[in-house]
Amino acid sequence: MADLFKLGKVKIFLDFISDGHGRVQIAEPVGFDSLNPTLEKDDNRLGIDVFFAGGVLGLEFYANQRIVIDGVELTHQFDRLINNWKTYGAEAEIKFIVEIDGIDKYSGELDFDTGTETDYINFIKCGVLQDTLQAVVKRRSGVKVDLFSDEDLDGNTITPLTTTNVLLKATPERLTSEWVSSNEEIIVNFNVSDPSKIVGFVPFPTKFEIQGTKSPFFGISVENSDAEKCVFLTAETNLSNVVFNIEDFTYSFSSSSSQNYELVYRKGVDFSTAEVTTVTIPSGNTDASYEFGIGKLDRGESFWCYIGTFAPTPSGLVYTLTSVNTSITSISTAIDSITQSFRFIDIMRQVVKSVSGADIVAPRFDVGGEFYNDFTFNGILIRGITDRAFNISIEDIVEQLAELNGDFQIRPDGTVFFGIYDDFYPDNEIADLTSQPFTSYRNKLSPKASYNQIVYKYKNYEKGRNEDAQNSLEGIHTECQMLLPNIRNHDIIEVEVPFSRDPFLIEKIRLQGIQVSDNTAKEDDDDFFMIDVYEETSAISKSEGMVVNMVVINTTVLELSNDGSFSFNLLGGTVNDQVSITGENNGNYIIVGFSPQTISLAPVTPTPNPTFTGVTRIVLNYNVTATNLVTATNQDFDFISGTTDPTGFANMRYSTKQNIINRYGKHLKTSCQRHPTGVIKNIVYRHNGEFQSRRTGSAVTITEDQDIDVNTLPTAILKDTYTITQVQMDIEQAFDIIYEQQMMGGWLKVLNPLQEIEKIHATNLEYDVVTGLMSIEGDERI
Incomplete structure (x- = not known):
């Protein structure tokens, strides 16, 4: 060590910040030999941590310490240290820096708060x-960190993050609403001197998946207003492939005179002008079935069904329902809508900057990277509310990176690196340490090979409860449990992804968001969602x-x-856009103003000349001009x-099985190294296990609940073995190795006792400054 100091390869500096004196080279303080740089990687992390002397280094500085190196006298700067202690006390800011070959390899801060001692004449002791x-x-x-804040955590001015508009495409959902009678027979007796009667024949609804499901009138009446009450559905989204089914219909009519009976179907905006279809039915039936293809119901259109009866002469009527x-x-397909959101890379950059002032390096997430078009929003942003905080932490970001088998690492150049599994190996x-003596082996x-299961789970997804507008059965961003062929291992790879990617949960929240409502807080406001988008080059x-x-x-x-079922503000148009109307007041218009529930249009001269006032069904034709970023499907x-x-x-x-194979496949291949022809068995998959997909350019079709043949997984990077050894080296080389490891460097070449070369990706390094021994632990590269 002393030789390295004398040669000028190792230099120590104090940087006096509080008094403005700046950086001064000093003589080696007492206690420096316990510096012992250490690199550690937790079993559940990809990134590494580096410590010196366990994070706290105890040093002693003396008044009479002097040494001459290259003709320059170096001291402990004792007088200046005492002056800082007397002037600033525990608030003194003095950096302690170790430089090797002109590069700062260690930085600490003198700790005048805990355990500081001095006699003012000879010595001062403090920690670093x-x-x-x-x-x-x-x-x-x-x-x-609030992404909208103009201050970082230390109160410094920072530019708030601005949102980006993304067009969320509506997720079509296959939905069902049901009306089921009880098991008890119901008898309705009606006596009136009128030949025409309305019979509402279904007692009550039991399932409300389709938005706008109603409770139709049940009973017998002669009032057309009661016929209007026989409404089963008023669509709040655009519905296609709509089918009305009547099954297990056991009923009877009895009357003092002959009657004609028919099922009456109506669909349209208004009952009186609705399209009408009738089907004659008998006066009694057992387990009858009827099916009516409604076809389409546009938003705002209704469907009615009742039994109409007519007798040549007035008579009473008894309806018995079994x-x-x-x-x-x-x-169901709702209106596409705009949401304000943040690119994930921008969130990373803003949070790290606010927390520490550092920049980030994340090429896979930055421009041109495969994850660049990942956008994040919460339940507040999806409702178009931007005057509330968007709070997120580094911890939130790192937990989300588990989706991709990713992590972060602090680099010695003052940046924070974000990457995935491959980047850390x-x-x-x-x-090359093969020519240097090792003292043990x-x-x-390897801990990475001790697994017999993988459980991959998105924390939030639509779980299929019997509520409105829910259909999780097609969900593929859910959870999966798989059993590895390692009979004697017992550990589990557990992945829980906090941000939701489930399009059905996103659609549920989105539908709430596009409705015109107040800004009352909702339970999903602070939940995070992530969407994959693409840049559309054509007009939308x-x-x-x-x-x-x-x-x-x-x-x-x-x-x-409109009736508040959607917000015009979120359709994606902007003022001065041209739109057209098909229907009443048909023609071309310019948008002149918006509110959530109203859009104001000016006719494009010389036509049209709008004259119609009232409620009507139209088709609004428009272009999305507020963004060119669209949900990737x-x-x-x-x-x-x-x-x-x-x-x-x-x-x-980003389906559950896609992520297991593409993001955790190399890890699994290492774990299953002793079973190259084995099978990773699917034990549990929720929900749409039959979903199949094949990426463009791939020959492999993935079925979500399929077993995985080990030999089809991506090529492993690591062997399933773990090496522990010690190698002799000087402090210069030790610091260089630790520096390169922090800079995502790679592997160390060592010899084992059989004189075989091993390539070691270090998980633990510890250098003893006194003995010159580097303890090395790590995974062996294939």
């Missing part, structure tokens, strides 16, 4: 806290059917208002099976 970016990030990893099961099945030689099973044209109330204002402005696939509509199914690149 490891004042590194690593320490700051670790200390503040759980502290929430059983009936009624259902409507449909594919680069194929690069850091140092052991080999054992939309045609949406809707029921609106039209008001003509001085023939120069046509105002459209089937763009990266050439085969998809098992979903209602692949063009509306988001985040398919």
